Every structure is written in C-alpha cells, then in structure tokens.
Amino acid sequence: MVDGILQQKEPESAAQLELLRIWFAADPPRPALEQALRRAGSALAALPPPVRAVVYLGEIASRGAMQDPGAAHELVGRAARDARAFLEAYETSVAQFGDRLAFGAFERPPFRTRPDEGLVGAARFAREVARASLEYGVVVRAVVCAGDGAVYGDAAGRPGLASAATVRAAELLATIRQGPAVPTIAVDGGKGLLLERLRQRLAGWELEPDGPAGCAVWRLPG
Numbered sequence: 001m002v003d004g005i006l007q008q009k010e011p012e013s014a015a016q017l018e019l020l021r022i023w024f025a026a027d028p029p030r031p032a033l034e035q036a037l038r039r040a041g042s043a044l045a046a047l048p049p050p051v052r053a054v055v056y057l058g059e060i061a062s063r064g065a066m067q068d069p070g071a072a073h074e075l076v077g078r079a080a081r082d083a084r085a086f087l088e089a090y091e092t093s094v095a096q097f098g099d100r101l102a103f104g105a106f107e108r109p110p111f112r113t114r115p116d117e118g119l120v121g122a123a124r125f126a127r128e129v130a131r132a133s134l135e136y137g138v139v140v141r142a143v144v145c146a147g148d149g150a151v152y153g154d155a156a157g158r159p160g161l162a163s164a165a166t167v168r169a170a171e172l173l174a175t176i177r178q179g180p181a182v183p184t185i186a187v188d189g190g191k192g193l194l195l196e197r198l199r200q201r202l203a204g205w206e207l208e209p210d211g212p213a214g215c216a217v218w219r220l221p222g
Contacts, residue, residue, distance in 0.1 A: 080103065
C-alpha cells in the first residue's frame with residue numbers, strides 16, 4: 001500500500017498522507033500505524049477481536065494495628081500473589097498504587113472457558129485476598145466486573161487491559177465504600193445460576209438484600 005502511494009504523483013487523500021507521515025517516522029507507535037493503515041483502506045490492519053475480560057478492583061478499608069505505613073500494602077500485595085492461582089486460566093495484569101489494587105484477567109479468542117468462569121474465579125480471588133489480609137487485621141473491600149476489552153502494552157512493557165469493566169468497577173467501589181469498614185466483595189452481574197455458584201464460593205459471607213442494581217454484595221460478618 002505504501003509503495004502504491006509513493007508511485008502516485010501525490011497522495012490522493014488526507015488518510016494516505018497521514019499514513020506516509022507515520023510510516024516514515026522514527027519508531028512509529030504500533031496503534032497509530034495500524035489506525036493509519038485502516039483509514040487508508042488496508043484490510044490487513046483490521047481491528048483484533050475483543051478479549052474476554054474480568055476486572056478486580058480492591059482497596060484497603062482499614063489497616064488495623066499495622067504501624068508501618070507500608071505494611072498493609074505489602075500484606076495485600078502478598079495475598080494477591082498467592083491468590084493468583086484462582087485465575088491461572090487467564091493472562092493477567094496487576095497494578096498496586098496507594099490503597100488500591102487493580103487486577104485484570106483476560107482470555108484471547110478462541111475462548112476455552114465458559115463466560116461465567118472469569119467472574120467465579122475472580123470472586124474466589126477476592127475472597128482469598130480478603131481472608132489472607134484479615135488474618136493480620138487488614139480489611140479489604142473489592143469489586144469484580146466482567147466485560148469485553150482490548151490488550152495493550154503498558155508503561156512497563158507488559159500486557160495491560162483496557163475495558164469498560166474497569167470504569168464500572170470504580171463506580172461500584174465508590175458505592176460500597178459508603179458501607180461499613182468490613183471485608184466486602186461486590187460482583188457485578190451476579191444473578192440466576194451464577195448467583196448460586198457465588199453463594200457456594202462465598203460461604204460464610206452475608207449477601208446484602210438490597211445492593212446496587214445488577215450487582216450482588218457480600219460482607220463478612222464480624
């Protein structure tokens with residue numbers, strides 16, 4: 001395509017001109033180059049199919065008696081590493097910043113798991129992080145959401161996850177933050193047969209009768 005444009009007297013469109021500008025730039029970023037190719041009409045640069053994604057977003061609600069300012073953060077990070085086995089069927093990306101822990105799990109097509117497996121696995125992940133942290137008096141509240149997404153190269157050069165589920169998780173986390181500072185897990189889309197599976201995985205946790213619309217919220221009784 002680029003050779004064909006160069007053989008013309010001049011580019012026939014703004015899209016072709018933009019493609020040449022990016023093509024001959026030093027080390028052009030892949031997303032910009034692929035978009036320029038698509039706009040210029042290349043069928044080989046079609047958008048990749050979305051990945052199946054599940055997002056965990058947690059925060060420290062109480063540090064308990066930990067005196068070291070970073071102790072609670074380290075305990076939660078360790079719990080997340082140990083609980084990663086519940087999402088071993090997926091590629092994962094993780095970020096920990098301040099009181100927050102964000103964990104993204106995604107599966108590229110062709111899919112080998114059932115659509116609800118990600119939510120169940122992430123709920124078990126959330127349960128284990130909350131349980132292991134609470135052993136040392138650290139209280140974690142968390143949200144689990146599923147949806148479609150896209151994979152990108154993050155600032156560390158590792159695969160990252162971009163998904164609307166992340167936005168939804170942040171909204172739900174702000175909602176459950178208004179409740180008591182006890183271990184809490186909110187699962188978006190938890191209903192029907194999936195809700196029954198989640199009840200089994202979260203035995204000993206109390207399901208709130210009136211959680212946010214479309215979301216099931218469990219709290220660990222004191």
